[in-house]
Amino acid sequence: MTTTEREARIVEQVPKQLCVGGHWRDARSGATFKVEDPSTGAVLCEVADAGQADGMDALEMAADAQSSWAAHPPRERGEILRRAYELLMNRQDDLALLMTLEMGKPVAESRAEIAYAADFFRWFAEEAVRIGGGYSVSPNGQTRFLVMRQAVGPSLLITPWNFPMAMGTRKIGPAVAAGCTMILKPAQQTPLSALALAEILREAGLPDGVLSVLTTTDAGGLTGPLLGDGRLRKLSFTGSTQVGRTLIRQSADQVLRTSMELGGNAPFIVFDDADLDAAVDGAMLAKMRNTGEACTAANRMYVQAGMAEEFAGRLSERMAALRVGRGTEAEVDVGPLIDEKTRSKVQGLVDDAVDRGARVLVGGEQEDGAGYFYRPTVLADVPKDSEVSRTEIFGPVAPVIPFETEEEVLAEANNTEFGLVSYVFTQNLGRALRVSEALETGMVGLNQGIVSNPAAPFGGVKQSGLGREGGTVGIDEYLETKYVGIAGL
Structure with a gap:
């Protein structure tokens, strides 16, 4: 098989439809858009172009699945991530070539990114079973404090084109570990890595309704209505500071939990x-x-x-x-x-x-x-x-x-x-x-x-962002703290 034939095969085997709640389907409008190879300007393929209706479908499925997914055993959530880690590493060469075709970086760097991306799944597979809480006695001895950590809820994850696989796993990993359902909107320039990742998570056993991947040329038209819907409870964004400011303003009406990894200098x-x-x-x-x-x-x-x-x-x-x-x-x-x-x-x-x-x-x-x-x-x-x-x-x-x-x-x-x-x-x-x-x-x-x-x-201060991704604190962005006061003991 020549390099060109292999490239064509790698692109061909990636789903080109939307992944809505774990099911592959066309955009409701039937629209598609072209994916370009930045090293040649040639068109690699076309993928589904999601609109507002597709976003609402995905949010409905995420909201419906949230309670059952949050109750899913933490060990099994971790095992799903572990299986996905192994699938990523087993397909490292093909996934690296796919990333190079749509994004341009040398294939050796793409291989390194696949390993880096997979490590987020391995890390958060281990964190899924370490979500803690607390039990303590009030200072006057008359009340007991019970502290619970619970999933934030349906989350919108927006990723950039420069690290199309790693930025996906860095957000999906802790969301899965915490028990949050998700809608992932990848960058228009690099949809193929995200679509390949969606299929890998399906193979790893992620239940229906937990993850949607929506590729689109109209980011604002897709995400705006989602941010204004009370069923969405979390936004995680990696991208420019300019866009991040806009998303923070849009998140204010619903008082969404936000994580922002923005620009640098x-x-x-x-x-x-x-x-x-x-x-x-x-x-x-x-x-x-x-x-x-x-x-x-x-x-x-x-x-x-x-x-x-x-x-x-x-x-x-x-x-x-x-x-x-x-x-x-x-x-x-x-x-x-x-x-x-x-x-x-x-x-x-x-x-x-x-x-x-x-x-x-x-x-x-x-x-x-x-x-x-x-x-x-x-x-x-x-x-x-x-x-x-x-x-x-x-x-x-x-x-x-x-x-x-x-x-x-x-x-x-x-x-x-x-x-x-x-x-x-x-x-x-x-x-x-x-x-x-x-x-x-x-x-x-x-x-x-x-x-x-x-x-x-990982994260910044000032206008470089809010919150942290990775490490022992990365899962905190997807967890709420609930305090229960117990009287009469």
Whole structure:
């Protein structure tokens, strides 16, 4: 079988209909939309295009199934997740290729994402049986306090295109473990991974009514009525801060529980006592994972003045050596950006920085030919007032900004509305702790360029979000606390 034949087979075997309460069906309108390969611009297939009526059908099924699903034995909820974990890992190669076709990242990165995604199911399979409560005596001894943890209820889960499988499992895993029914709305650009995941959960034994997956080109038309319906009790969203603000406002009328994992503007700080080799390795991870299309991507690289030039030179050598191409090809390091709009934005940010005095050390331009490719780029002498210093880049561009003092770099790093993640490289223990405490972010990568882990609490502060996903606290987002006071004992 040739690569092209295998690609066609992988796409063909994925359901193209809506999954409504565990049942495959066409959209009520009969509408479909095209899914594009960003490396070629070619159409991969068409999938069902859900509308408001489909959303209401899914919510009705979720509401009807909620009480019985919440009463489902926790051990069996965990076993469903465990079986789904095993299915994901058994199909890792096919699922990775599918993700690369619809999203563009190199297939080696896609394989890593499938393993990362599967680990959320494995983690929350274990958390399902650890939902606790409490029993205590009141201070006056006359009342007993019983504390229960119960499922929030029907939940709307909205995921982005950049990690189409992992963002699904990161939300579905704790919802299943807690006993919540769900409606998943994946990004329009990457519906196939979500549809494949729905089928895997069906095979793993998830009961009817518990999960719907609705692909759509009209996100607002689908989700708006759901957010206004009192049967929905929870919203979890990963995406831009701009969209997140809108969804929070829409959630206010029903006072929905919300979890928001929003944009970032991550500072990457290298002090002059850092291990330079480790710092460059960390920068490559923090910047180039997913071609820079990640909310955790290093956005502003602050390097102490004494080593800024050497750091920029070494980083440029590493970036220049990366091979750009279609993610399905062997030895490709950097795939395309998701679409032309994103590529144009990246080019505009680079042009603005250069116009203000920045120097291009490597890259700085689009690749010729089909697809939305952009060359890995390093900018030196980047002015602090440039757009690239203030805007989430979401592309393979590394602006290097020199600094003099710890106080100066902390002020610059915190001078943003965002607060998702920071990266710090130093061999001074006191400085490491001092700077980690002072940074206004929900996560800090200390001498490492990656922070994502299913066993750790992922999330930000300020306008980077609300709540946490993963870790021992991840399931809390899907649980309510009920207190029962018992008198007369």
